[in-house]
Amino acid sequence: METSAESPVPVRTVxxxxxxxxxxxxRIWVEGQITDLNARGGTVYLTLRDPVANMSVRVVGPRPVxxxxxxxxxxxxxxxxxxxxxxxxxRGTFSLSAIEVKPVGVGELLARLERLKQLLASExxxxxxxxxPLPFLPHKIGLICGRDSDAEHDVLKNARxxxxxxxxxxxxxxxxxxxxxxxxxxxxxxxxxxPDIEVIILTRGGGSMEDLxxxxxxxxxxxxxxxxxxxxxAIGHEQDSPLLDLVADVRASTPTDAAKRAVPDVxxxxxxxxxxxDRGRRCLSGNLDRETAWLRSIRSRPALxxxxxxxERQSEQAASLRDRARRCLSSALDRSSDELTHTRARLxxxxxxxxxxxxxxxxxxxxxxxxxxxxxxxxxEPLHIRLAEGHLNVTVTDxxxx
Numbered sequence: 001m002e003t004s005a006e007s008p009v010p011v012r013t014v015x016x017x018x019x020x021x022x023x024x025x026x027r028i029w030v031e032g033q034i035t036d037l038n039a040r041g042g043t044v045y046l047t048l049r050d051p052v053a054n055m056s057v058r059v060v061g062p063r064p065v066x067x068x069x070x071x072x073x074x075x076x077x078x079x080x081x082x083x084x085x086x087x088x089x090x091r092g093t094f095s096l097s098a099i100e101v102k103p104v105g106v107g108e109l110l111a112r113l114e115r116l117k118q119l120l121a122s123e124x125x126x127x128x129x130x131x132x133p134l135p136f137l138p139h140k141i142g143l144i145c146g147r148d149s150d151a152e153h154d155v156l157k158n159a160r161x162x163x164x165x166x167x168x169x170x171x172x173x174x175x176x177x178x179x180x181x182x183x184x185x186x187x188x189x190x191x192x193x194x195p196d197i198e199v200i201i202l203t204r205g206g207g208s209m210e211d212l213x214x215x216x217x218x219x220x221x222x223x224x225x226x227x228x229x230x231x232x233x234a235i236g237h238e239q240d241s242p243l244l245d246l247v248a249d250v251r252a253s254t255p256t257d258a259a260k261r262a263v264p265d266v267x268x269x270x271x272x273x274x275x276x277x278d279r280g281r282r283c284l285s286g287n288l289d290r291e292t293a294w295l296r297s298i299r300s301r302p303a304l305x306x307x308x309x310x311x312e313r314q315s316e317q318a319a320s321l322r323d324r325a326r327r328c329l330s331s332a333l334d335r336s337s338d339e340l341t342h343t344r345a346r347l348x349x350x351x352x353x354x355x356x357x358x359x360x361x362x363x364x365x366x367x368x369x370x371x372x373x374x375x376x377x378x379x380x381e382p383l384h385i386r387l388a389e390g391h392l393n394v395t396v397t398d399x400x401x402x
Contacts, residue, residue, distance in 0.1 A: 012089070019087040022094065030057075030096065031080045031104065033178055034073065039063055048081065048096070049178045051213070059083065061098025072103040076177075078210070079103050110209075113216050117243055120218070125225045131249040132230040134261065138198035140167045141262055142191035142229070144184055147172035151203045151234070151255040158259035166263050169197060175204035180214035185223050192227045199262055200227070202244065203234035203255045215242035224248060234258035356388035 003009050032048035035056070039045070044066045049056040059081060066073050073079060080103075083096035120126065141159070145152040152170065159166050171187035174180040184202070191197050202224070204215075214220065215235045224231050225247045233248030234255045245251040252258035303310050348354060352362070363371040364384045371377055377396045385392040 011092075015087075015089040015092055019089050022085045022087045025085045027082060027084050027099065029080055029082050031078070032056075034075055034077050034079055037073075037075050039066075044098075048079075051078065051178055051181075051217075054179065054182060058093070058095040059098055060086075060095050061101070065098050066101055069101040069103055073101060076210075077103055113243065116216070116218055117246070120221060120243065120247070125221070126246045130225070134230050134232070134250060135198045137163070137264060138166070138262065140169060140196045140198060142194070142197040142200040143168050143170045144173060144187045144191070144200065144202045145170070145255075146175040146204055149175070149205060151205045154255040155201055155203060155234075155259045155262075158256050159263050162260065162265040163263040164266070169194070176207065176211045176214060181217045181220050184214065185220055188220075188223055188227060188231075192229045197229055199230050199232065201232045201234060201252075201255075201258050201262060202248070203232075203252075203258055204236070205255070206236045212236055212242050215244040220244065221247050232258045232261060353388070356386070359388075362386040 030048065031051075033051055034046050035049055036047040037044070042063050044061050044063050046059050047056045048059050061081075061083075069079070079101055081096065081098050082100035082102075083098050085094070086097050087094050124130065143152065143155055145155070152172075156168060156170075159168070169191065171191060173183035173187050175184070188200065188202070191200050202215075204212075212235060215233075221243050224233075224244060230249040232250045232252055233242075233245045234252040234257065235242050235244055250261055252261055298304060356362070362385070364386065365371060365377075366382060366384070371383065377383065379396050379398070381396045383394050383396065385394060
């Protein structure tokens with residue numbers, strides 16, 4: 001259909017075209033939550049809301065169709081409707097004409113949750129290594145809860161009783177119904193973006209399985225899994241286990257338990273400090289006692305008990321060593337003196353001077369060589385004669401005598 005400002009089409013043409021397009025959809029199955037249920041005459045009118053998004057559609061159907069579904073079809077119930085899309089051309093409104101209505105029972109809900117649980121588990125969203133540790137003492141805690149709810153009062157009262165200085169930023173949201181998922185996700189995004197928030201508590205009181213369904217919504221579970229800030233889940237009571245408990249970093253059984261896990265107890269910490277201080281004192285006292293005993297043992301030793309006596313003993317030992325050295329040196333000198341006397345006597349006995357004293361003489365040539373035979377000299381050869389006392393110079397005048 002081509003149109004322009006110069007050649008527009010009338011409203012009826014547009015509405016007829018839209019009606020034709022919608023009519024081609026055929027019959028469909030639609031799931032949602034019933035609101036604004038109203039029966040007038042033989043016709044039932046209601047609004048079918050999306051369980052997550054803020055969207056709805058008008059549904060019209062014969063009363064017998066809804067009566068056949070049983071008493072479970074009431075405001076707030078989740079149903080599956082087999083319907084035909086209708087477009088009222090005269091008024092330009094869209095609605096669904098109900099052909100069959102089936103309430104979504106608990107068994108069907110549990111089966112869907114189990115399939116979603118297996119899907120998320122296969123992606124690793126529940127693995128322990130993905131969970132972030134809680135800070136020991138958070139300065140500011142984000143709290144997502146219903147407005148003026150018991151869960152809010154329990155968390156605030158117990159947390160401040162345990163640690164009075166703790167600060168909270170409370171985000172009140174719907175905690176059941178079709179608005180809950182969107183509001184909780186928006187509050188989670190806001191708190192997770194705040195750098196002052198160190199831990200987030202997401203809590204509500206108990207309720208039926210249908211009331212807790214928003215906390216098993218896939219979009220909310222994935223948002224908690226990807227949050228930067230550690231999240232504590234405290235949904236319902238101990239027996240309640242929405243999927244949010246599996247993906248949260250810490251699962252608390254009740255709102256009171258969430259407060260206990262978020263902040264330490266100041267009384268317990270003071271008691272622990274006293275215990276550690278007493279333990280430190282005992283350790284220090286024990287070390288001092290051991291060192292004192294060691295000092296007493298050292299002081300009782302003779303070297304420290306009577307230091308003068310030790311000096312005297314060392315002095316006596318030094319004097320003894322000195323006397324011993326002197327005796328050894330004197331004995332060595334005496335032995336050396338005797339040996340020197342004996343050696344001197346031997347030298348004198350073997351000395352040429354002693355031979356000369358007995359009347360012998362030494363005859364030498366001019367070159368100081370000794371004459372040993374009369375054949376070693378020649379006539380007129382000058383000789384030098386050495387005596388015991390003095391010396392003579394002579395000349396050979398005769399032939400050698402044989």
